[in-house]
Amino acid sequence: MSDHANISGIGAAIPAPNLDTDQIMPKQFLRGIDKAGLDQGLLYDLRYDAQHQLRPEFVLNRLAYRGAAIIVGGSNFGCGSSREHAVWGLQQFGIKAVIAPSFGEIFYSNAMNNRLLLVVLEQADVARIMADVADPLSSHIEIDVASMTIKSRSVVASFVLSARHHRMFLEGLDMIGASLSYQHHITAFQQRHWQARPWLKNVAHLTRARLDTSKS
């Protein structure tokens, strides 16, 4: 059975609403040209104090939540900056899914493109799951992606993924390859578009050429 069809593991609650991607992946970890090492940066200021010492009270640092696979978050989780590093960092840390009442829009697309599962549930259900996982003895959550259902100690709920996201998640589509299969549509569209609105064609190249000419 695919790793992506069933997700289960320890859930950890990070209840703050509007947990922005600056907090999920702070700026000092954005200096790479690859994706390596982002697990180090995940939620850095929450996991470590100003002296870079582990904060023992933070949920992901507690022994009982080591190896957590699922974060139960507040509303508008992942708002702010478009940095996909936030998603990569969560995955490198071992997070397979985030459950929240709502997500930042760019974060949502970034997560789907990386097959990090985002589960949107009613605020009341999220609150009950948070209460469940607050006790390490009932922190286990199971998610069946195929049937789009989630189970914690006291909650059984279904959630919605768009048909496209559901398929992407289960099958791992090559999005670019899929879009390139429409190449003849893109080319034909582009010809019509440029003919109707020639001032939208190759704007970057033409602008640079004009500026360079006026300079010399």
Place this chain on the structure above:
Amino acid sequence: MAKTLYQKLLDSHTVIELDEQNVLLYADLHIMNEYTSPQAFSGLREAGRGVPVPGQHLAVVDHIIPTHPVRFRIIEDPSSALQASNLAKNCQAHNIVLFDTNDALQGIEHVIAPELGMIRPGMVVLCGDSHTTTYGAFGALGFGIGTSEVEHVLATQTLVYRLAKNMRIRIDGLLPQGSSAKDLIMYVISCIGAQGARGYTVEFQGPAIAALSVEARMTLCNMTVEAGARGALIAPDDKVTQYVLERAPDINAVAALADWEGLYSDDEAIFEAEHHFDASTVAPYVTWGTSPDQAVAINARIPDLAEEPSARTAAQQALRYTGLHSGMAIEGIPVQRVFIGSCTNARIEDLRVVAALVKGRKVAASVRAMVVPGSGAVRRQAEQEGIAQVLMESGFEWRQPGCSMCLAMNDDFLAPGERCASTTNRNFEGRQGRGGITHLMSPAMAAAAALAGYITDVRKLEQSHV
């Protein structure tokens, strides 16, 4: 059928409808920076893919660039230097226009693209940066994308785009003296909340919007993303078309103007959500917390804690971080730093406002105040207009352009506990430096704070100036 401006822009850029919720959307212009594009180029390389339409992409070094006032800039930090050289290498490999570290036209991506005439009404503009909503000021659909999507746009010139809902925010009245587009958008965000527009593309309409300059509209649309919006739009008018045609003389004006005339929402068009506000009562706004919606008018007090538990906890946490408490006046809070810059407020009009206020006055001795112009062009213009001289005489540092202390990816950042009056767009915890405290406000309000050494009402300063 009656259509909104958003629907018209979608219609003119839909290559095919993929399913009920997604279309393949054509990108007229794609802008890249040094930190959200490297992995996209690597992805292309690994898959053996190219960039079929290189003329519609551009790149700029802006997020990590130092802003020290030196003629020739060197990026000292090795990993940041690698990001810049890697971007140059990628652009060269794919024949993509680059505004590099020491290019005279370098600047913040959302400042240079419009000022060089590259943003045009009716466009779809994408960029791996959330503040791409700025381009709504031109009646162009702009929005931020992630790095996987950057790769997708490079390889296909399109994006798999999830359709947004459509919201109209109508703003009647006119902004009073002392209040700006920044105050207006901060007021709107404080009313509808940091996720008040989540899932929506927002169209602004009304007399208050019509009265705004093109640059002020950029400020407004730029920060609309802080309400969670997926896009911001304003129907283009004569101000906008004139701005564009002046900067892009190669456009066939007759044909373009005829096309742009159709870029508005039809009277009968239906929006899925509506808000109405009145600009005439909008005072200068200042944030007190760690989310852009935690803001009050300068003459107001930090509100009582909300009843609802999660909002209450969030406000408590924010106040703990900012070292403030409910019921406290926002006016009079001392600041040690003032930052005037960012894609929200670093254009020439912003700097003119600041210079007019500080001329002949001095920055308070307790304050370190920086002005980071949005671009090389803005910097030169400010120098020609005498603005730079005024700022330096007042005690402001006059820096080289870049994103700088908006997100503190370079060596401009707050020390722990430092409090900053900032013209930027995000007051998130640690955004301007770990432990640093950000108060978002307009350029005029930041200027007033620089002079006073504390957060103060710029309208008092303006009166004493007369």
